[in-house]
Amino acid sequence: MHPPHYPSGQDLERLAERAIVFLNRWTTLVPCFWGPSSEGKTYFVRAMAARLGACFLHVILKNMKPDDVLGAQVLTPSGELRVELSWWVKEAMGAAQGGRKVVVFLDELDKADDDLIAPILTFLRDRTVYGVALEDEEAIREGKEERRIYLVAACNPGAFDEAMRCRLAFIWWPTDAAGYYSVAGSSPLARAAVEKAAPLLAERRRQAERQPPPMPEFTKATVDALRRGEQELLRMARDERCFILSLLMPPSLAEAVEEEMAHRQEQPPLDLLVEQPQELARLLARLELPEFVATAASALGHALKVGKREALPAITAAIYRGALAPVAAGGKDAGARREALERLSAWMAERPDKEPLGELVADALSRLGGEAFFEALARDGLLRLQEDGSLGGELVELLQALQEPVQGALIP
Structure with a gap:
């Protein structure tokens, strides 16, 4: 779902939030914002966490080492091998165990050092750190417990590790004039500035359109998401369902699945x-x-x-x-x-x-x-x-x- 029919402004924010919650509840894929810097990705995720009543943990991966990101295995003086978790993992698990929701924002994922790729891949796939699970995934998959820790990532357009790409569901977040007007609110001065910057914003948008996110592939993770989340998808408004399907599979297949689900709604x-x-x-x-x-x-x-x-x-x-x-x-x-x-x-x-x-x-x-x-x-x-x-x-x-x-x- 890319131009010219891609949602903008508050519609994009509503659909993105719906997709983030759905992907975390029902899939093994991590939602990842794909867009240029300074376009409000962090602001949006922070605001979404507030709406969910969740803690917000901002993890900037650029220049970080594996021990800083996830933690380390430490050998104690007594010879015992102990896992020392990173600060955000401790905070996330502590909040979840206390009954609170948590949004973990893995920012600048594309700038992570090469020695971070393997541990991050394991973490994204299993939601574990050195064998320690963030939550009881089996209970969540069986519907016995609700998801409390929501993962969201962000990256800038460009080359991407292939194995990492397969663990993500990309949400395109281009330059959007409607979003600038939303931030300006009712301020005459701010709105006037946005109007004057219209040519600049239009050029940024064109640049973003030349670097859309990778096309989603049809994988077993796609089938698992449809199986587990079918009833929620059927209850959604059509634009929400179409947006989520566009993150899970190629466009032609997403359209065919949407037709099938629309028929089932009847x-x-x-x-x-x-x-x-x-x-x-x-x-x-x-x-x-x-x-x-x-x-x-x-x-x-x-x-x-x-x-x-x-x-x-x-x-x-x-x-x-x-x-x-x-x-x-x-x-x-x-x-x-x-x-x-x-x-x-x-x-x-x-x-x-x-x-x-x-x-x-x-x-x-x-x-x-x-x-x-x-x-x-x-x-x-x-x-x-x-x-x-x-x-x-x-x-x-x-x-x-x-x-x-x-x-x-x-x-x-």
Whole structure:
């Protein structure tokens, strides 16, 4: 998201703050301001910390040595190897342990000495110093604890260490006339000065546009961020979501993901779909692959998460009804049957991400007993018990066409 549609002034500040909080909560990437000196990066981060009610720790990395930045391992007279943490690490951990939020601003990251790169990379990746964790990352990732220490970095445009670049999400912070007017406030003199400086500011802006931040790459960290932060992204205003997606992946992919999320916002919430499987069936019937599979898996997973195991038979029936929707709409038409087979095959396909869910659902259904499951399918017209005691119905016919054993195939 670069010129001519890049946000400015208070809009940029609002979006940047939203992105910093999101990236720290849900990703392993550290937000990093990319822009020329004296454009208000430090001022903004300090003000953001105040709005969050957080301590502000300013760490200027230029000319610092590893011991100054992170700390050192010290051998005591008794022969014990002890970690002596740097001042800001101690302050950050102390404030967080006392229940306060902390914003750590790693300034002039691009000017860090070469011997700082390795320890900083380890710190950015793991949030640890000599094996000492700033916070309980596992508890934060599982949602048991909230993030208290927020990392923010800043750098000037120019060449950047490749390994370091992959640990950062760059927020472009160019010269912005709107930002100057915001600082000027209602002062006639200050506003007049900004107006007189308009040509100078415009030239600075053009220079900044010639050195935009590196294009974000699509990595496993991107996928992890989408997985962990999906629900928050769905609740955001569209401009906030678009801005954050632009920091996580290339523009064309960010646009495609935004379209997908905008469509999901129009869907009923998972709680409603779990409570009303008929709504789930109607929704799944109109979804295309692979969204059909993703939504079906989400419904099953949500039912397990909220302890609604008794709803699993009806939800499973709704999923198969959604898979067979083309046949219901097109009858015995060959095209409709082929489409239904594709949907059924896609749902039943073995994938690593579905294995844990399949095991949980199978376990839950076994506890409920097979009767509840088959009764739900029969009520929905998907199965019927024939006179000879065998199973029949639309679902059985399609499973046989796929050459799948009926009972084993009914569990996702």
